[in-house]
Amino acid sequence: MTEVPQSATQAAGDTLESVLASIQRLEQATDIGWCSDWVKSFKPIETITDEFVNKRIAAFAGKEEDLINGIKARRERLSLSSGITNQIISICQQILGFGAAGIALTVGFIDKIKQFSIPVQKSLAIVGIFYSELIVLSLLVLIWYMLQARFRYPSLYFDKIGNAWPFFYYASITPVTRSPIQTSKQRFVASASYAIDFANFTERVLNEKPKERLRAELQQYFLLMSYQAYVHQFSLRLASVFTYGFLGAVGTALLMFGLLFGGRL
């Protein structure tokens, strides 16, 4: 792994401490309601952060290429996927599938249940309650997962300190219609936007200076680390919800069976 050089010098002007203090003051002074436009309120903080980062990079006296290679090597090693989420979703899908089949069978044979003895009927009722709770848990987990999958990360709304322009399309691609069925005019407009964006992108890439590359690499590295935190924490919380619910359902079934066999139910 390439070592990151330690030759960065302290920038003239704002120090990290003063910038952090300014951000904290702005944060405390900003009153955000339930439906406030937080993006607009965040702009001053973004500006301060952007200026600080630019100053530090401008004052960097080491070799940009070395630092860029070090950052790239670290970024490639970031783990951005969760291991357990897919397993949990798969289990929930199975529970729902078998639950639907179970409901169909129950409806078909429910009149035959009266032929069993009362203790057997009670046992079947407890099993039915247990599986119903698992079905509700699975639905809850799937809804939670869909909310996480559709989560809009705050960095998507940043203009200057979010996704770096070489790594994400927001800064380089003009919004055009994404309808799967398009008219000739829509296709023409999209194509013209493509040509304009390509020309601008080419100019930007060819004129990119080493310090701008360094800024982009550093920015994207940090953004991916922030994304990793979201993914990891989402996965942990999904696993927690599933575990709590599953053990709750199992505990309930055990308690009810215990009471049944103890003659209390």
Next chain:
Amino acid sequence: MKYKGKIGEFKWWGFVLSLLLCVSVGFLAYSRFVFVNGPTQDQIKATADDALTRVNDLQAQVANLKEQVSALQKQVLSIDKGHGLH
């Protein structure tokens, strides 16, 4: 504040809350059930056989009554003839 390992650990109150919810829903659902014994197959067959027997008996009674009615009708006719009504 920075992330620490504690944030990912299970919380005891999570289990307690989940168990309380599941138990309350479980007992609420259980209280709605009514457990009765329906008749067995033998009982159903015995009831059906009994009903069939009664139907046969009733049919036999109906046939008997029809015979009695036709015999009485014949008597009435013969009486009417003797009195010169036909």
